[in-house]
Amino acid sequence: MPRPWSKEEKEIIKKNLLIEARRLFEKYGLQKTTVDEIARAVNISKGxxxxxxxxxxxxxxxxxxxxxxxxxxxxxKNAFEPGMNRRKSFKSFLNQMIDLLITMPLYKEITSSNYELLLRKLPEETLEEHMQRDQEEVSKFFNYWMDQGWMKKVDIEALNGLFLSLIHFVIHRDDFKGSNFEAAKDLWIDALANYLIIEDDKAEEIKVK
Structure with a gap:
């Protein structure tokens, strides 16, 4: 009977699972990658x-x-580029985020057809912990931008919800017909930037006051 793994060995195996799983998921996708393949890649049994x-x-x-x-x-951190108009910079940042979600191998296969299946397979506490971490991480940037006078002071929870809607918007991109997704994306970005971001000269006025 094999001896139990030590805590350190378990940490190494888990780290290797993340490395090998990423490689396999990026190459074959979630649906085509099997537990057997992942286990073999890190030299452990399926069990x-x-x-x-x-x-x-x-x-x-x-x-x-x-x-x-x-x-x-x-x-x-690079959402507001020095020397660039603040709203233009923020629009560029949002466009980059959306492009990343569409083009990165791990993200691009998450569409409305398999998103619900993925969520159903996850423990509820895992989703809750992820949401909590996400909100805490991005909230520090929102608060900083507001303190700098770059962004309107709005409810942080509502703002987090707005950015979460961005992810859902991208996930459901296949539900749009023809070029409607691109048109809707541009409209969404313009509306968000124009409402939230304070123009450079107005920000200076706020600081003076």
């Missing part, structure tokens, strides 16, 4: 896989969170 995750969907969600952490801070 041992379930010590770490209840399903491949739960692992997929963990991989997504890792990917988010890689780009979220960088993107939000």
């Amino acid at each position: 041992s896989f379930y010590i770490f995750y209840q399903s491949k969907e739960e692992l997929y969600f963990d991989v997504l969170e890792d990917v988010e952490r890689e780009f979220k801070d960088k993107m939000f």
Whole structure:
């Protein structure tokens, strides 16, 4: 009978699961990647896989969170580029976010047809914890932008909900006909930037007061 893994060994295996799962998910997608393939990639049995995750969907969600952490801070920190008109810069930031969600291998396959299936496979507490972390991470940027006079002071929870709607908007992109998605995206970005972002000269007036 094999000896139990130590805490350190479990941490190494979980780290390798995230690395190998990302490689497989990016290459084959969530639907075509199997638990057997993931387990083989890290030299554990299929049964041992379930010590770490209840399903491949739960692992997929963990991989997504890792990917988010890689780009979220960088993107939000660069939302307002020095020397660029503030609203134009914010619109560019939103466009980059949407393009990333559409083109990144792990994100682009999440559409309205499989999104609900993914959510049903995840433990409720996992989703709640993810939402809480997400809100805390982006709220610090919203608060900073408001304190700088770059963004209107609005309810943070409502603002978090608005950005969550961006993700759902992208997920349901296949529901749009023809070029309607691009047109709706441009309208959404313009409306958001024009309402939330304070023009450069007005921000200076606020600081003087």
